[in-house]
Amino acid sequence: MVKRIVVGAHYGLKDWLVQRVTALVMVLYTLLWLAIAWYKGGVDYALWQALFANGAFRVATMLFWLALLWHAWVGMRDIWMDYLKPTALRLTVETLTVLTLLAYAVWLLDLLWGPR
């Protein structure tokens, strides 16, 4: 077993924790949808519209999406770190990933709170 002295640098503990907390947020939101569908006996377009007209539901939805986007960042960064060895290529792809996820976040804000 390699014994490293784990001080003075980021060893990924924060990312590890973020991955788990955001996963739990997404599980809760999935359960919320299942509960709504079960309680209402299905989801039709009227219910869909009514849900997204509700402020608290929109906040919960945005929290879910922020958790998902952050989760996707940690996961995709893990994948890029494992397979893309040339530093310039990895940094470029990581930057594109961040920009894409940020663009998605802005898009979602506009979808949820922007003018219809």
Place this chain on the structure above:
Amino acid sequence: MSALERPVTKQRPVYLNLVRIRLPLPGLVSILHRLSGAALFFVGLPLVLVGVARSLASAEAFDAFRSALATPFAKIVLIGLIWAYLHHFCAGIRFLLLDVHQGIELKPARRSSVVVLFISLALAVLVGVRLW
């Protein structure tokens, strides 16, 4: 040699012939977790976002989006994505349980791998049949 002097990386055997690797079941769950996550990032995420946008625009826009996804090819992609979500979900919960030291012995770890593979496949088949 003290801990400070010892090199952090040791020479380890590298055996990465993808065709000949035989993964144990927990390893299979793990690599499928990664593959399904990547599929969700590259295909599922943009598709769901467009769907949400269309559905919030108007009922007609959402119907148009739905009929665009009614082709056999689109349905196969959708069923694949549904499996990816289910597998990622179930395998993720298994990893969370492993983190809190539930089922880390060899036997329960193998059993939970089978459970994850089976439940996500079975649910994907159920949803797939309804979708088709």
